[in-house]
Amino acid sequence: xxxxxxxxxxxGLGHSGLAAAEALRERGAKVTVSEARPxxxxxxxxxAADGLGATVRAGGHHPSHLNGAxxxxxxxxxxxxxxxxxxAAARGVEVWSELELGARLATCPYVAxxxxxxxxxxxxxxxxxxxxxxxxxxxxxxxxxxxxxxAREGRQALVVEASSFQLRFHRTFHPRxxxxxxxxxDHLDWxxxxxxxxxxxxxxxxxxxxxxVHAGNAADSAARRVSERAPCAVAWFTDGPPGPxxxxxxxxxxxxxxxxxxxxxxxxxxxxxxxxxxNASAAALCAMAFGVDPGAVQRALAAHxxxxxxxxxxxxxxxxxxxxxxxxxxxxxxxxxISGHERVVLIAGGLSKGVDLGPLRSVADRLAxxxxxxxxxxxxxxLFEGVVPVRRARTMEAAVEEAAGLAGAGTDVLxxxxxxxxxxxxxxxxxxxxxxxxxxEMERRAAHA
Numbered sequence: 407x408x409x410x411x412x413x414x415x416x417x418g419l420g421h422s423g424l425a426a427a428e429a430l431r432e433r434g435a436k437v438t439v440s441e442a443r444p445x446x447x448x449x450x451x452x453x454a455a456d457g458l459g460a461t462v463r464a465g466g467h468h469p470s471h472l473n474g475a476x477x478x479x480x481x482x483x484x485x486x487x488x489x490x491x492x493x494a495a496a497r498g499v500e501v502w503s504e505l506e507l508g509a510r511l512a513t514c515p516y517v518a519x520x521x522x523x524x525x526x527x528x529x530x531x532x533x534x535x536x537x538x539x540x541x542x543x544x545x546x547x548x549x550x551x552x553x554x555x556x557a558r559e560g561r562q563a564l565v566v567e568a569s570s571f572q573l574r575f576h577r578t579f580h581p582r583x584x585x586x587x588x589x590x591x592d593h594l595d596w597x598x599x600x601x602x603x604x605x606x607x608x609x610x611x612x613x614x615x616x617x618x619v620h621a622g623n624a625a626d627s628a629a630r631r632v633s634e635r636a637p638c639a640v641a642w643f644t645d646g647p648p649g650p651x652x653x654x655x656x657x658x659x660x661x662x663x664x665x666x667x668x669x670x671x672x673x674x675x676x677x678x679x680x681x682x683x684x685n686a687s688a689a690a691l692c693a694m695a696f697g698v699d700p701g702a703v704q705r706a707l708a709a710h711x712x713x714x715x716x717x718x719x720x721x722x723x724x725x726x727x728x729x730x731x732x733x734x735x736x737x738x739x740x741x742x743x744i745s746g747h748e749r750v751v752l753i754a755g756g757l758s759k760g761v762d763l764g765p766l767r768s769v770a771d772r773l774a775x776x777x778x779x780x781x782x783x784x785x786x787x788x789l790f791e792g793v794v795p796v797r798r799a800r801t802m803e804a805a806v807e808e809a810a811g812l813a814g815a816g817t818d819v820l821x822x823x824x825x826x827x828x829x830x831x832x833x834x835x836x837x838x839x840x841x842x843x844x845x846x847e848m849e850r851r852a853a854h855a
Contacts, residue, residue: 407510410434413474416460417467417490418442418481419451422504425552426479427460429507432558438463440471440490469493479507482548482571503575505568508546508553510578516564517692518547520573520610521587521629523739524685527716528587529567531689531706532696536563539702548572563696570606580613583695584636585621585688589629590738590765604632614638619695621688624652643691645684654691656683661707663690663700670700675707681717681742686710715838717743721845723852725815728806728845731822732838737765740824744769749817751809753799753841756780756825763789763824770794775812777805781829802830802837806844819845 412435416427419441427437437460441448445464455462463471467490472478478494478501485491494501519529529545536543546556547566556564566581573579586607611620615638622633624642633640641653648655654663661672661683675686686707693703712718715732722728729747734740736759744750744766754766755778763782767789775795778786779802787796795812799805809819821841831837 407433409477411436412476413438414477414479415440415471415475416479416481417484417488419448419455419462420481420483421550422552422554423479423481424451424454425555426481426504426507427455427458429511429554429558430479431458431460435477437461438471438475440467442466472497472499475499477502479504480575482569484571486571486574501575502577503572504552504554505547505566505572505579506576508557508566509576509580511554511557512564513557514561514563515582515696516566517583517585517696518566518568518579518581518610519585519587519688519692520568520570520607521585521623522590522736523734523742524587524681524688525567525569526733527682527713528585528685528689528692529565530713531685531710532693533565534706534709535689535693535698535703536565536696538705539698541698568610570603573609574606576609576612578613579610581610581618583619583621583692584610584614585692586610586623586629586633587684587688588623588626588738589632590736604628608632608635611636611638621653621691621695623684623688624649624655625684641691641695643684643687645687654687656687661686661690663694663703665691665694670694672700672704672707681746715834717746720842721849723810723845723849726810726813727818728841728848729818729820730838730842730845731820732827732834732841734822734824735826735834736761737763737824740822741765741769743822744772744820747772747818747820749774750820751775751777751813751817753777753779753802753805753809753819753821754824755782755786756823756827756837757829758782758785758825766790766824767793774814774817775809777808777812779805779823779830780825782825786824802840803844806841806848810848 414435416439439462441464533545541562543563547553548569549567618638620636620640623629625644643654663670717731720730731743734743773794776790777797797808827834827837
């Protein structure tokens with residue numbers, strides 16, 4: 407891809423934006439970066455961009471930043487309705503996501519994973535299976551390692567976590583195997599409607615055909631309706647018993663994949679929760695559809711360790727476990743998280759992103775109490791007042807103290823916020839780290855009491 411001399415505007419100077427600027431400069435493009443944050447807040451990112459020879463314009467995505475631009479590469483955090491992007495469309499300037507840039511740079515085949523929840527776990531499982539099979543493969547994309555950077559590393563294979571934001575602005579992204587894990591309302595502050603969100607997810611298979619494979623979730627009706635439209639072979643997975651037309655599912659709690667006329671018993675998953683079962687089923691199917699042997703898949707699943715902020719137990723005090731699932735950033739994920747526990751004191755709230763939080767009521771029978779935080783605290787509280795005890799907290803540390811006081815032995819204090827984090831924290835990682843630190847301090851005090 408020859409970009410020498412072309413003037414490109416990168417919108418957003420996060421991890422993806424910086425990786426895009428790096429790739430574009432390597433190919434001779436003249437790069438300007440538009441950033442919403444003020445210059446004094448950019449720190450190392452601004453220095454890195456300057457070191458690449460890119461010009462940074464901070465303090466807001468002003469349409470004037472488009473002057474002279476022949477191409478726009480947009481970071482995933484910028485809404486499609488942002489004035490700078492609508493102005494780009496009005497001027498006839500082509501807009502790519504960083505995902506599209508990666509697709510044009512990639513020289514190896516790749517698997518792509520999308521969905522409302524479970525993307526990171528599934529992506530990492532598929533990459534682990536590839537490595538178990540002896541391939542030089544890495545998880546990239548929305549997991550924190552930008553696709554446009556991974557595409558230039560000379561790997562044998564890639565597994566790309568693709569968000570709806572990234573898929574919205576691709577043109578040529580063409581995975582050999584793709585998967586849509588599930589579909590529930592999310593990011594409706596970014597997409598204009600649920601229909602637009604679903605349409606963005608469907609773009610994961612837009613370029614597929616021929617011998618390509620799309621993996622669809624037979625147990626998720628909304629996702630299934632989207633997957634049925636794939637223009638390539640569709641193989642179905644489920645977190646329950648597989649039907650006659652399903653390629654992957656569970657028989658007597660053992661994961662079974664039927665592929666190319668053979669039945670492969672991969673054993674029970676290391677994590678028995680319904681959420682992980684679905685992710686494991688999808689990952690096994692994707693890996694085998696890509697050509698990974700069943701033994702390698704089984705070894706990867708057996709070696710899996712729950713990731714940070716994805717349901718990990720971080721402390722235990724007097725029979726009460728403190729569980730960090732800060733990555734449960736929407737109601738669909740929070741319901742799945744709560745469903746994996748018998749009895750819970752729930753810490754929830756934050757930025758609701760325009761999503762109805764009502765589905766949380768479906769698991770009220772598992773809740774001993776609720777502690778509401780963030781901008782959505784009143785909405786969370788109104789869902790459960792009169793059903794279970796409800797408290798409000800202004801900080802994460804206060805929320806952990808409140809939750810501990812409401813929990814008895816055998817009850818889990820669960821951070822599953824159902825909301826985004828940016829009203830109180832830098833991101834979901836900081837939110838989870840603050841929860842874990844408060845829980846561990848409580849554990850320390852109890853040990854010295």
